[in-house]
Amino acid sequence: MLSLKQKFFLILGTISLLFFVYLLWLVSAFMGGGADYYVDLPNGYLFRGGDGDGIITYDTTRKSIYGKVTEIAFNDDFIIAKQVPDSMSHESEIENHLKRRNPQKNSDLKALADSILSADPYYKRIFSAQENYWILNHHGKGLLYGPFTKIEFERKKQELQVPASLVLKNAWDL
Incomplete structure (x- = not known):
């Protein structure tokens, strides 16, 4: 069983990863020029x-x-x-x-x-x-x-x- 502290860091890590993936998507979708x-x-x-x-x-x-x-x-x-x-x-x-x-x-x-x-x-x-x-x-x-x-x-x-x-x-x- 995970302690409350471990659950907190697991959730925080997942949120951080999702945020990073979202930022990468934004950069690739809206910065353009990559396919030029x-x-x-x-x-x-x-x-x-x-x-x-x-x-x-x-x-x-x-x-x-x-x-x-x-x-x-x-x-x-x-x-x-x-x-x-x-x-x-x-x-x-x-x-x-x-x-x-x-x-x-x-x-x-x-x-x-x-x-x-x-x-x-x-x-x-x-x-x-x-x-x-x-x-x-x-x-x-x-x-x-x-x-x-x-x-x-x-x-x-x-x-x-x-x-x-x-x-x-x-x-x-x-």
């Missing part, structure tokens, strides 16, 4: 992945591919990608772009970003498909071609002479 990772791509481009999202970005001077880039391949001339459109990711990037262009006017940026996504033909095309394909010729001005269907993508690859050895792979296997 970055892959340097040619000519200053970057693949940023995390929380099931993935984007190919450069900086504000060149085109980027937002919204769940799921597959990617690259060489010294081209970056090719498969994207699953994600309206939240696009909305966030549009809001950030608007903030950078006019930092004094931060009100209603979400509403403005929503209206751009719903009215602009470029974004209508992106969101009309379950998946899109892109080709980025990253030399010079960083020309971005897309969004394409799979068939349009294959045609454009031939037209731009993208090597057949450049095959899309899971972005998280880079």
